[in-house]
Amino acid sequence: xxxxxxxxxxxxxxxxxxxxxxxxxxxxxxxxxxxxxxxxxxxxxxxxxxxxxxxxxxxxxxxxxxxxxxxxxxxxxxxxxxxxxxxxxxxxxxxxxxxxxxxxxxxxxxxxxxxxxxxxxxxxxxxxxxxxxxxxxxxxxxxxxxxxxxxxxxxxxxxxxxxxxxxxxxxxxxxxxxxxxxxxxxxxxxxxxxxxxxxxxxxxxxxxxxxxxxxxxxxxxxxxxxxxxxxxxxxxxxxxxxxxxxxxxxxxxxxxxxxxxxxxxxxxxxxxxxxxxxxxxxxxxxxxxxxxxxxxxxxxxxxxxxxxxxxxxxxx
Amino acid sequence: xxxxxxxxxxxxxxxxxxxxxxxxxxxxxxxxxxxxxxxxxxxxxxxxxxxxxxxxxxxxxxxxxxxxxxxxxxxxxxxxxxxxxxxxxxxxxxxxxxxxxxxxxxxxxxxxxxxxxxxxxxxxxxxxxxxxxxxxxxxxxxxxxxxxxxxxxxxxxxxxxxxxxxxxxxxxxxxxxxxxxxxxxxxxxxxxxxxxxxxxxxxxxxxxxxxxxxxxxxxxxxxxxxxxxxxxxxxxxxxxxxxxxxxxxxxxxxxxxxxxxxxxxxxxxxxxxxxxxxxxxxxxxxxxxxxxxxxxxxxxxxxxxxxxxxxxxxxxxxxxxxxxxxxxxxxxxxxxxxxx
Numbered sequence: 201x202x203x204x205x206x207x208x209x210x211x212x213x214x215x216x217x218x219x220x221x222x223x224x225x226x227x228x229x230x231x232x233x234x235x236x237x238x239x240x241x242x243x244x245x246x247x248x249x250x251x252x253x254x255x256x257x258x259x260x261x262x263x264x265x266x267x268x269x270x271x272x273x274x275x276x277x278x279x280x281x282x283x284x285x286x287x288x289x290x291x292x293x294x295x296x297x298x299x300x301x302x303x304x305x306x307x308x309x310x311x312x313x314x315x316x317x318x319x320x321x322x323x324x325x326x327x328x329x330x331x332x333x334x335x336x337x338x339x340x341x342x343x344x345x346x347x348x349x350x351x352x353x354x355x356x357x358x359x360x361x362x363x364x365x366x367x368x369x370x371x372x373x374x375x376x377x378x379x380x381x382x383x384x385x386x387x388x389x390x391x392x393x394x395x396x397x398x399x400x401x402x403x404x405x406x407x408x409x410x411x412x413x414x415x416x417x418x419x420x421x422x423x424x425x426x427x428x429x430x431x432x433x434x435x436x437x438x439x440x441x442x443x444x445x446x447x448x449x450x451x452x453x454x455x456x457x458x459x460x461x462x463x464x465x466x467x468x469x470x471x472x473x474x475x476x477x478x479x480x481x482x483x484x485x486x487x488x489x490x491x492x493x494x495x496x497x498x499x500x501x502x503x504x505x506x507x508x509x510x511x512x513x514x515x516x
Numbered sequence: 517x518x519x520x521x522x523x524x525x526x527x528x529x530x531x532x533x534x535x536x537x538x539x540x541x542x543x544x545x546x547x548x549x550x551x552x553x554x555x556x557x558x559x560x561x562x563x564x565x566x567x568x569x570x571x572x573x574x575x576x577x578x579x580x581x582x583x584x585x586x587x588x589x590x591x592x593x594x595x596x597x598x599x600x601x602x603x604x605x606x607x608x609x610x611x612x613x614x615x616x617x618x619x620x621x622x623x624x625x626x627x628x629x630x631x632x633x634x635x636x637x638x639x640x641x642x643x644x645x646x647x648x649x650x651x652x653x654x655x656x657x658x659x660x661x662x663x664x665x666x667x668x669x670x671x672x673x674x675x676x677x678x679x680x681x682x683x684x685x686x687x688x689x690x691x692x693x694x695x696x697x698x699x700x701x702x703x704x705x706x707x708x709x710x711x712x713x714x715x716x717x718x719x720x721x722x723x724x725x726x727x728x729x730x731x732x733x734x735x736x737x738x739x740x741x742x743x744x745x746x747x748x749x750x751x752x753x754x755x756x757x758x759x760x761x762x763x764x765x766x767x768x769x770x771x772x773x774x775x776x777x778x779x780x781x782x783x784x785x786x787x788x789x790x791x792x793x794x795x796x797x798x799x800x801x802x803x804x805x806x807x808x809x810x811x812x813x814x815x816x817x818x819x820x821x822x823x824x825x826x827x828x829x830x831x832x833x834x835x836x837x838x839x840x841x842x843x844x845x846x847x848x849x850x851x852x853x854x855x856x
Contacts, residue, residue: 335531338528338532339532339535342532342836342837342840343532343536343833343836343837344794344795344832344833344836345795346795347794347795347798347813347828347829347832347833348539348829348833350795350813350817350825350829351543351822351825351826351829352543354817354820354822354825355543355822358820440677444677444679447679448679448681448799451679451681451799451802452798452799452802452813452814452817453814453817453818454817466681466682466685469685470681470685470802470803474685474689475685475686475688475689475692475693475700475803476688476692476693476700476701477693478689478693478694480689483682483685487678487682487685487686490677490678490679490682491674491677491678491682494677494678495673495674495677498673498676498677499673
């Protein structure tokens with residue numbers, strides 16, 4: 201019997217084989233959960249809407265290009281009725297997907313980046329840094345962050361000026377992204393920190409330190425990959441919260457009238473007295489979409505948490 | 517509860533409140549333009565004299581911070597009279613400044629007028645939601661996997677994903693606009709002369725039904741999900757197995773063994789989540805035009821009335837901090853494991 205020689209390429213191949221097996225394992229466990237599969241399908245459909253709204257309903261209708269009469273009820277055409285300016289509700293709802301999902305995605309990225317940074321540094325460095333960072337985290341966990349977002353949004357808009365555009369995104373929307381990011385990272389930081397605390401004690405971290413790796417290197421190359429699963433599961437749940445927060449912020453009048461996210465449309469319906477006029481088609485389409493998307497994210501996030509989170513996996 | 521536990525919790529709450537006051541102060545000073553310009557609004561024809569008056573009244577001609585850095589030695593100047601000290605002193609005495617949007621009313625007055633309706637609405641809504649949500653959660657958790665669990669948990673998840681105001685709009689559409697059972701807005705019928713206090717009470721109640729139902733329905737989903745997972749966790753404990761082995765009836769195990777132990781984490785979580793509840797539920801008042809803090813918040817937002825907004829933020833935050841402190845004490849009192 202010959203001993204197999206270990207080369208760089210055979211190591212790489214082995215690593216890929218392990219990764220593929222891990223992915224298959226994960227897909228198998230995930231696909232067994234019906235609610236997770238249903239959630240994934242809903243999210244895929246909305247992703248397609250968000251990517252190609254023009255393909256399904258044509259360009260976004262404005263007050264000028266509106267095709268219908270004032271508050272037409274649903275019929276063959278328009279299928280979902282029109283709003284008070286004659287704009288097709290199907291058109292607005294499908295276009296709203298892109299805006300709501302884009303804000304949700306950006307806000308999730310900001311939230312998770314802040315949360316992971318604070319969590320890993322706090323857990324790995326420890327000592328006084330940990331104490332100060334966790335004090336700040338606790339502060340954000342305790343206070344009603346949504347009300348802080350309400351106060352912050354108009355102040356930041358005043359500071360930067362409302363008309364500015366960055367990368368083609370209007371400032372009002374960027375402010376919403378920043379505000380959601382600032383106010384919702386604390387639970388991510390807590391979760392990442394507790395996992396970092398346990399990984400920090402493992403032998404491979406000691407070994408890395410023994411061969412002379414610095415703190416930054418260990419955090420990036422050894423801690424971060426080991427909390428990735430946790431981050432993914434958490435990010436999906438954060439996404440659900442971000443979509444919901446954007447909706448409420450837009451509903452109370454902090455949205456952008458030129459970017460009809462679902463919350464913005466609901467704000468217009470409220471201001472126009474839709475419920476009092478009996479115009480149910482003005483708020484049910486965007487409302488249904490919000491519920492579906494948030495529900496889908498919650499289901500998928502919950503399933504991911506069960507499948508990927510080592511602590512929860514051990515319990516069942 | 518040890519004195520150390522109580523002291524730690526109280527100190528932590530006080531630090532949080534101090535940070536809140538600091539944030540409030542810094543935020544207001546971070547805005548572009550001189551504060552008196554913002555205070556005078558965007559009206560044309562504001563004279564230099566008006567500005568001077570506002571500066572005088574708010575102490576804006578004093579330095580901002582107690583210590584300022586200057587160009588010549590000793591480089592640090594101590595300012596005994598400064599805006600920061602003045603702000604803290606006035607905040608602690610309940611003086612939150614003058615609102616921009618009201619007719620010369622102080623922030624404290626405007627908040628004071630709105631707080632009663634909000635307490636009434638959310639007190640009732642919370643109460644109903646806690647009882648109904650905990651009962652539903654306990655039952656679905658107990659009958660895990662059954663038909664009731666399947667439907668109950670599904671409904672709870674959908675309600676959990678729904679913004680409160682959307683529930684409100686649907687309720688309004690069905691029960692006020694279409695069926696005409698309840699009034700569509702406000703807390704009382706405007707201009708109505710009531711024959712007796714009883715009529716007045718009935719009028720108030722008919723205005724209350726839909727908003728309270730909305731708040732309750734919005735919360736039931738959350739509470740039942742919390743309670744369900746708490747009950748399921750409890751059912752895995754050894755003492756439940758022991759109770760079963762003793763041959764106790766199912767009903768008795770649920771009521772005497774599982775339910776009381778599951779209640780503790782659920783109630784604590786409810787107290788901790790209070791902040792989110794208050795914030796999310798602000799929008800319910802907007803839908804029903806309920807004259808409370810939520811409607812006031814949105815009006816302040818539209819008028820860019822920053823003193824009023826910050827007053828509301830401070831009040832809600834401090835209330836939530838105290839709710840959390842209360843939850844910590846209840847937990848510490850009931851659960852011997854955290855007493856030390």
